Amino acid sequence: MSENVRDANMQRINNKQLAEAFIDEQIKQIQKEVGNKKVLLALSGGVDSSVVAALLIKAIGQNLVCIHVNHGLLRKGESEQVIKVFQKELGANLIYVDAVDRFLDALKGVEDPEEKRKIIGKIFIDVFAEEAKKLDGIEFLAQGTIYPDILESKGIKAHHNVGGLPKELNFQLVEPVKLLYKDEVRVVGEALGLPHNMVYRQPFPGPGLGVRCPGAITRERLEVVRESDAILREEFALAKLEGKVWQYFTIVPPFRSTGIKDNKRTFDYMVVIRAVNSIDATSASVEEIPYPLLFKIRDRILKEVPGVNRVLFDISPKPIATIEWE
């Protein structure tokens, strides 16, 4: 597997010039490898798959077929941005699959975190494979594997890209950024002209908002997660914290508490704000959000998100807590 080992002399891609050299080289490499064949890509909208998509569009244009599966657990505006950037602006051959009901129906009443992850992973593979089978003459599968995925898969955990596809879909892999570190992928993404907020998107778990809606997912609570997360991201961007704070999001536990509105008792959900800094996610410290900003976010959530009467700030470091809640 020597092709999966990064050359010790390989320069760290940290400027536009190096990024463009990498892009030119990869385009030639992809064209040589793929020729006139078609390539399939699961495009989530994350940095890695987005950069791979942009690279492949430059290299083979319409021969790249992107499948974007909306599993109902994406953040607010995420699917819309994928369609806008890739289909409308870059003219990609993009298949949008609305699988929201299929995922949420299957997840109904499932409380166990591992079970939830398995269901999400399995349905994702099913949906992707069904779409792939509808297509003719696809021989390649592109993946946004990056170098840490390769390093991590030697022991700790399997990397999270599209594994588990049925054997009859016997694709060859195209993994153009597999020797890059995350920061390099971002520099390449900017050089490819992708939007800044897509390139500097925070890490987002595979099961999406599903893990931030702990316990059995309900559409109602999922909507609270999505809307409160959008407010948090908007306010962090306004406060110039986007790209500075490593990861920030909201969680809505399956638990309600009393409140008071117009002199009447309410019994509603609480939104938990999480904001952490980390180098590599193995440990994390809490971002000390200044109180005026914290209260501004709180007030917006309490005012704008229906069904919420309480906001909390998770001040736990990793370890002993984890960054996500399940």
Next chain:
Amino acid sequence: MSENVRDANMQRINNKQLAEAFIDEQIKQIQKEVGNKKVLLALSGGVDSSVVAALLIKAIGQNLVCIHVNHGLLRKGESEQVIKVFQKELGANLIYVDAVDRFLDALKGVEDPEEKRKIIGKIFIDVFAEEAKKLDGIEFLAQGTIYPDILESKGIKAHHNVGGLPKELNFQLVEPVKLLYKDEVRVVGEALGLPHNMVYRQPFPGPGLGVRCPGAITRERLEVVRESDAILREEFALAKLEGKVWQYFTIVPPFRSTGIKDNKRTFDYMVVIRAVNSIDATSASVEEIPYPLLFKIRDRILKEVPGVNRVLFDISPKPIATIEWE
């Protein structure tokens, strides 16, 4: 009910001299009213009942019988302090009733907050009445009713003292601080020599820690509430916030999340810190605990309280949240 109306000319008791004058006057009044008869008092350890106890001990000594019911929902060290101050230091005639199992067994599996309150209230009356019936020749019941209780009972809610006693216990009431405001009760308490932390005790709900262990109370979770609350109070005292911040406590929801310890996954409770400022509890704002102190409290809770892997800070104002969670 003119005797329940505060004279418009009555001076606000705000210094030792006025407090001592009040104490002298009340002692004479109580002695005249009660004579050689016995008086019963439910002594919770709160400011109001403690001040009434201290006044009555001065007035009638051993003819005051205090009953302290430990319902298992008291804060750490609270029963111990009541025994130390009243029995050991002031020589009160004190009956300590350990009713922990009776309360916690009755509350087992009860999730509904109203139902929990009813059970706690009912068992309290039962236990108190049972003890009262064992005693001979008691004709009076002392209560820590204060003036806001009287003002509030005209409409909004019945005040929280020992109502609902069986009719055969046909006591006459002794309510020596019923025309005082809370701040005056405190000044009187200090003049009576009660410990500062007892006199400036934060408001504490009747159902005790039971409302801070939302949902069905378990002994395990109750212990997490009690231990984390003790750490919070200790650190607030060290930081000179005791008596400055209106109310501060911890809540432990019936919900667990993942964490990591010694490279192994944990699934444990979270402790929520609540700290608010208020004039009269009808509205409340969040105390902006400085991050270094907040993190110090968090670290102590995570280190010292078993079964906890996460700490949150409740940043909700009242309204739209309530101060307590249920």
